[in-house]
Amino acid sequence: MRALDVIFRPQSIAVVGASKNREKLGNVILRNIIGSGYRGVVFPVNPKETEIEGLKAYPAVSAIGQAVDLAVVVVPAERALDVTRDCGKAGVKGLVVISAGFKEVGKEGLAREKELVEICRAHDMLLLGPNCVGIMDTHTPLNASFAAGFPLRGEIAFISQSGAMLVAILDWSVKTGLGFSRFVSMGNKADLNEADFIADAVSDPNTKVILCYIEDVKDGEHFLRVADEATRYKPVIVLKSGTSQAGAQAASSHTGALAGSDLAYETAFKQTGIIRVRTMSELFDLAVVFTRQPVPRGRRVAVVTNAGGPGIVTTDSIEAGGLDMARFNRETIESLRGELPAEANVFNPVDVLGDARTERFRFAMEKVLSDENVDSAVVLLCPTAVAEPVETAEAILAVKEKYPQKPVLAVYMGGESLAPGAELLTERGIPCFTFPELAVRALGGLVNYGRIKERPAKEELPVYPDVNPEVVRRVFSRVREDRRRTLLGSEAMEVAAAYGIPVAPVKLARRAAEAVTHAAELGYPVVLKVASPDIIHKTDVGGVRVGLQTPEEIREAFWEIMERVHEHLPRALVYGVDVQKMYPKGTELIVGVTRDIQFGPLIAFGLGGIYVNLLKDVAFRLVWGMGEQQVEEMIKETKAYTLLRGYRGEKPRDIGALVNVISRVGRLVSDFPEIVEMDINPVFAYEQGAVALDVKITIG
Amino acid sequence: MRALDVIFRPQSIAVVGASKNREKLGNVILRNIIGSGYRGVVFPVNPKETEIEGLKAYPAVSAIGQAVDLAVVVVPAERALDVTRDCGKAGVKGLVVISAGFKEVGKEGLAREKELVEICRAHDMLLLGPNCVGIMDTHTPLNASFAAGFPLRGEIAFISQSGAMLVAILDWSVKTGLGFSRFVSMGNKADLNEADFIADAVSDPNTKVILCYIEDVKDGEHFLRVADEATRYKPVIVLKSGTSQAGAQAASSHTGALAGSDLAYETAFKQTGIIRVRTMSELFDLAVVFTRQPVPRGRRVAVVTNAGGPGIVTTDSIEAGGLDMARFNRETIESLRGELPAEANVFNPVDVLGDARTERFRFAMEKVLSDENVDSAVVLLCPTAVAEPVETAEAILAVKEKYPQKPVLAVYMGGESLAPGAELLTERGIPCFTFPELAVRALGGLVNYGRIKERPAKEELPVYPDVNPEVVRRVFSRVREDRRRTLLGSEAMEVAAAYGIPVAPVKLARRAAEAVTHAAELGYPVVLKVASPDIIHKTDVGGVRVGLQTPEEIREAFWEIMERVHEHLPRALVYGVDVQKMYPKGTELIVGVTRDIQFGPLIAFGLGGIYVNLLKDVAFRLVWGMGEQQVEEMIKETKAYTLLRGYRGEKPRDIGALVNVISRVGRLVSDFPEIVEMDINPVFAYEQGAVALDVKITIG
Structure with a gap:
């Protein structure tokens, strides 16, 4: 530096x-x-x-x-x-x-x-x-x-x-x-x-x-x-x-x-x-x-107000902003009840009532700030006949001094009559706003920063001793010789496997007979998918047939795929079909990578299958600074996570196996900057393990 | 009144x-x-x-x-x-x-x-x-x-x-x-x-x-x-x-x-x-x-600014707020290009550059406001060495007068040096803000109100001549006699059918043999579902068996359901099983009704199946003021609509049939205020028609 x-x-x-x-x-x-x-x-x-x-x-x-x-x-x-x-x-x-x-x-x-x-x-x-x-x-x-x-x-x-x-x-x-x-x-x-x-x-x-x-x-x-x-x-x-x-x-x-x-x-x-x-x-x-108030320890906010309606508006803002209304401990509630009038609300938001002068504000602020269940406070003053804007400001400042680690923000909701008090507060370090939502938004910033400051150290991806970059280099140079940028399904699978990503093996068949031979090796039932660098959405053009049980079915499917693909995309270059053993259906997920011009590889994870574009349930991480902890957090950000934990009576899925898949994808795209795009859709997650069913890789 | x-x-x-x-x-x-x-x-x-x-x-x-x-x-x-x-x-x-x-x-x-x-x-x-x-x-x-x-x-x-x-x-x-x-x-x-x-x-x-x-x-x-x-x-x-x-x-x-x-x-x-x-x-x-500016005809906003950065911030706010950046017609672009310096941006946002005095603002505002592709304008002035805040304000006011139907808002981004101009604008009817996002938010309010004002007249649900309220009354009184509030599946189906909602017929079987008889009538394959007023989530307790092809399978499934339900919920009152013909799988949807204490029945529509709670893809309407047009709009608000229109090569579903289902549900809950909750989950939508597979009704 x-x-x-x-x-x-x-x-x-x-x-x-x-x-x-x-x-x-x-x-x-x-x-x-x-x-x-x-x-x-x-x-x-x-x-x-x-x-x-x-x-x-x-x-x-x-x-x-x-x-x-x-x-x-x-x-x-x-x-x-x-x-x-x-x-x-x-x-x-x-x-x-x-x-x-x-x-x-x-x-x-x-x-x-x-x-x-x-x-x-x-x-x-x-x-x-x-x-x-x-x-x-x-x-x-x-x-x-x-x-x-x-x-x-x-x-x-x-x-x-x-x-x-x-x-x-x-x-x-x-x-x-x-x-x-x-x-x-x-x-x-x-x-x-x-x-x-x-x-x-x-x-x-x-x-x-x-x-x-x-x-x-x-x-x-x-x-x-x-x-x-x-x-x-x-x-x-x-x-x-x-x-x-x-x-x-x-x-x-x-x-x-x-x-x-x-x-x-x-x-x-x-x-x-x-x-x-x-x-x-x-x-x-x-x-x-940020310049005037400390970062609070947590998100529990106390509100003290002399007006009910504005107190409710403040409460709404607090919850909408992802903060929590503090729940006072019993001593706080009891001492508030002991001292405030009977009609006052002694729970949060504390309503010291419209006839409150300075003393009630001082007392209530003192009590809520001393409560260990309170991390910060918003105090709200509306102009009433008996309001004492300046004296109340002085009292707030004095109480606040005793609790230097708890931020206090003020809302003086009014005009000229409150201005001297509002100015006094702002000058002496308690930011004072006209409307509650602005105070709460600012407080939210402080609370968020508390978590940011204390976050774990930057991570790195694990180094995997079992990866085989040589295989990847070989595949890529073959693809380049072929003047292609998109890998065939079987090639992409080979690359993924070389980095220890569990894949459902795929073999390229150029003829129907070859497909039958591959199926015999892989075991029935199998899936056939058109193998073409020009076709991205294979299902859409009739390029996929699943659940094939016999050689006859395979032959028939082979020709049907060829015909339908030709119908849809007569100019597409078709290498044949990828033959793949059918796997039992797991939770369908997607792992994708794009490469950003500024920040490098960006990994996406979410619900897979044909609804992925519809539901857009996807979380993102840059590979930079991503480790297994980050990967786990990324998974937790998605709705897919609710499924993976075991949704409505289903058994939980192997989240560790998914972390492994995503981390290894991260390692692969880090090691090979020529990968400009990569998609695994779907990855099936099971109770034990996970497997990549379809991998797409584009190199630059 | x-x-x-x-x-x-x-x-x-x-x-x-x-x-x-x-x-x-x-x-x-x-x-x-x-x-x-x-x-x-x-x-x-x-x-x-x-x-x-x-x-x-x-x-x-x-x-x-x-x-x-x-x-x-x-x-x-x-x-x-x-x-x-x-x-x-x-x-x-x-x-x-x-x-x-x-x-x-x-x-x-x-x-x-x-x-x-x-x-x-x-x-x-x-x-x-x-x-x-x-x-x-x-x-x-x-x-x-x-x-x-x-x-x-x-x-x-x-x-x-x-x-x-x-x-x-x-x-x-x-x-x-x-x-x-x-x-x-x-x-x-x-x-x-x-x-x-x-x-x-x-x-x-x-x-x-x-x-x-x-x-x-x-x-x-x-x-x-x-x-x-x-x-x-x-x-x-x-x-x-x-x-x-x-x-x-x-x-x-x-x-x-x-x-x-x-x-x-x-x-x-x-x-x-x-x-x-x-x-x-x-x-x-x-x-x-709202008090100072007219409601614009549309959402196309022109921006004129003397500073690039703030212009971009304004553009971001416009798009984030659901407004559109206007695309000028050719004459506008050419005359801007003819008059403004070469470095000026003549596309939207128009950047009249930091050395602009009043004349360039006046010219640009005149041009963009006269463009028929522009519905409103935001003009943004930053303090530069040559800025003329008051003169520019006067020019804006003069130009604005010629276009009374197009709202103009101003952003004077600065302090004392701009204050006299900002005050002049505000006094004479052009609200002037310090930061662009506030102007854009206010403009968004005007644009939205334009659509609100011109919306179609309040609708009513159709009156269906074919409904049979007598059947519903009979079922409800039977349920009340039984001291129940939740209808059995077969009862709920009867009620729905009485209001012309297409349902998959259900028959209650108290014994295994009865289930077999029902199946013979309905036709194989069938589904068995536990019939119990105490069980809401039947799948979760093993209360559902699908795809039963033979009398043996039915008998076996009957006893298995009884056993598993007893295991999970030993105290549940079980009437037997509902026998239902299996329907081919359609797009799985849900239609639900709750009754709000203030506003009456509230209808929900969205993606159904076991993921409904996970995905929360649901739109709502009060039955009050709901007609078939509203129902169609409700459907369009959901992600489910993307599926229904025909997603990724699939054929479109029968949206008219869904409108019919939802409208008839609306009619039913209007006619019977004692219905406090109703759920159809799933409704299957097909290319032709739709059918309710499972109906739940609770009465108060």
Whole structure:
């Protein structure tokens, strides 16, 4: 990991392309650096000037004659390469290239960007950008960007692939009082990318929570490794756009992002502990609670309210959000009953009633927070004739202090009359919302992160001593010689068997007589399936006949298959039929693999058979970071699991055997990156063991 | 429908329990009425005073000697009945009973409430409450409540079962500038309830959109009728709390609400065109757009933005929300291309680029709104160096005026620098949001309402001339004589057959020999199923044997069933076995009915067989308002429909036959309210026809 101190905490900065003209970015950036209170040395660089904004100007970075940590480059793209070479020669350590005119403008720009990266690499310079707004760090302090304004100091790092988004959020945050540790505009991500900035934010003592807006990920493997590590220390919340088809189109026309599938992103985020949000409001609501409140030990929430209806709405939100309403212990209930009026509800949600002043809130909060069955609390105040918004806020703050490990969020449901109390709470660290659902959503984020932080260490697939990669290589080279990409059923079975996946043996028969011979060897009854690299859905074209008991039946079936396939797909290349021994029917499952452009092989598991597309009961894992524990969890996420455990009186199936099949598939596709797709449909699971009935493999 | 003018627009009001003490509700209400600018006559009633707040006071309503439209009652509960009688005698037309101490305090209160209602009915007085905050109408104007403050004038009616919620929203609305036509606090809903207030708000010319917060519905049938009618004229948006189990518990302890199942509410709302929201923020965001923007003709949205990233986020929200990104026609694209810079995206989302001033926004908005493939537009402005928030707002407003039938929403993503523009837009009727997802969610509400408004008229089930209710009555009385509630399989089949539902005939055999005789009549092969009112899941206890081909097999199966059932459930009452002809396997479906306490019979349809609980592929309809069209739609909502249409090469099933089965089930449960549960599992659907294989009926 490269430390990014030269970017965020440089001792000295050169602004290359600094200008006297206050309209120009080269001037705006210089003034931003000075105006942010930066305490290092600043060197304007402009061959035509001797002094800019009261600072001595230099003709080139190499002419400065002092150490320069960071150069901010705002010259036109055509001059950027020369400037960069000069920076390299002068021993500059980091570069922020603001200039546009690179990858985003097409072929010529792409070539220029490549050269830019090469120069930086050659001189061991870190590169942010090009085509970015710049960076800000409120703790250094440093505003090396052309954005108008500087964020309030805080503990949120915001890393954005969109400069406009960054500027908009900056503007908005100042109005709403939200503080940030850093802002990063990543631009084209030619060198440094989201993974680098996430990693550095983890080690930044001023950052408590990391927010990202991204449209794609630059280097899947690097991202996974960094994210998996980072989320164990600090929450990483990501808004990834381009999730919809139209959105992805818009994204790729916007930054030329070569994105993987959204499903792969979703799986990657989940597996590495990233909290994915879908909306900007959620992004910032979560950020606020993460900086102000602790992660609770569990999901049991207490609610204290002075109004019944809003209390019920809060309760609904808690259950809808996957949290639990805490069940108080007897002492809590009794002491609430002893002290509160008879009509008060002493169970959760605690209703201290509309005539409650501060004292009842204080008492109830004290009691529920001291209950060991309560992990967190939401306190809800509605404007009543006797409500004391400020005094109640003070009481809540005082009680909360005694329970530092239990998060408390407030809902002050009202307007002007409650505002001073709401502000007091927010200022002193208890986020205060207008509507209950927002508080509950934010609390849900905290609870989820608790589980993320404590999750088991990253896994690896087992190493299987019994696999035979040589066989696989042989099959693949035969297929390639044949100028095919899709393996025949018998070939795919051979590959699977070579990796220890239990398969129902298959033999290719080119003629009817050969099919009869194979059947005699394999044992009756048998199945015939058309063997053709061109046919994916064999059943649909009449290419499958099951339960064949005699040589006559086999011969008849052979010719029938040939005829019907020819009828449906007259141009399909047909090798003959695959002959397979019929297996007793087990629970029908599917194991599939696709290869994502960013994140590598993605494994799917779920209910199989002809309904697989209909029911879509499928769970996913990236092979990256997948071990047997992950495989078991994947199985448990499906409805198929309910069947496998033994559904309505049936005996349970051999889940261990399925874990073995899936893990070995994972190992196979890891060892052979040329496998672009693989499908086992169905796998039959039995009380003892499991067997792959049909395997499809496509190589790239 | 009773017109509620005496409540919202009374000519004269008596405040019974008016007080000189400014701390008391009886004074607060009097001052609220006067202070709201009410233009009718106000009579304080208090036997101990001669004058209150400058008005002549009367000892009783009957002593006023002038016509009194409305009496607001704030005396203690013990005196409320006498006061009400006096009002009745004096010819008062409407009553708002603020006083608490009725149903909500237990048995005695409940009796008092009943008497209150009786008195009102006897004197033909409308009654709001008791135990409520009161009502407000900003157009009358009238504030007959004890809430502090009066809403801004507007076009939103807010009807609330929670007084605290009403007060909180009032307080909040004044701060945020949201205007209302009415506020109603319904209290205990002893007489007037949500249905009455919804109906009246529909006819209120000052109300454009109706919001409700409810914890339950008072009279299911009345509510359904009113809602179905109301939503054809004005949008009705409901936040119903108590959706979660814990929430429902909290609700029933709060108002003693006897709620039906949330599923029945969900179905009732859907069938009657009510827009159900889950959060308070959504409730009010929708309300705002409904009052300010028209309902679009379709779901095709254009986006115009000056920033790529936020444009993509907006696109994602649009697709996630079930809306479509509009595809512009060629002229639009060409004229955008002609006028905008080369780097601009001229497809949807239109990116006018970060250096756009007002003119580009104006041009792009004009072009996309004039495109006949665009039904609505979202315009998004991010703070850039050259952004002109106010001028751009003016341009948007001017363009929008030319397209009154196309809604336009704005997103000004930023803070202080954009605030004046955002305010201008909001004031002049284009709601302006900070984040795109909020605008899109609100737009989604408008689009949905378009479909709701134009939906077909309420349906009725067909009247079947061939049904035989006499048979059903006979079976039911036999079952009752037997002191049973669950029908035997053969009885349930008889009932179904009497209503023209095609069934696989079943005969009850008490002995093995009888089973053989039945089989000879029905034809082999047959199925035997244990006949017992105590056994629900027959398969689970070994109570079913299929595919029996000979008398020997039947005899053997008979004894095996008896033995295995006895093993599993030694205490079950067993009548023998049901003998049924085996039918060829069709697509396995389920039709079920439960009876909701509020909304009557609720029909379920979905995939059947042993996986029904696992897959939960079920659609629901209330029998109320269900006709054959609704039944067809219900079928189409399921995954089963994909199978029925002919899945992967299979022939389509007879959907008409299924519609017939479901409709006849609906007719049966409507005609016989004593049916509390009915299940047909499975129904087999064939290419021609459908047949019920197993029918269960429970009567109450």
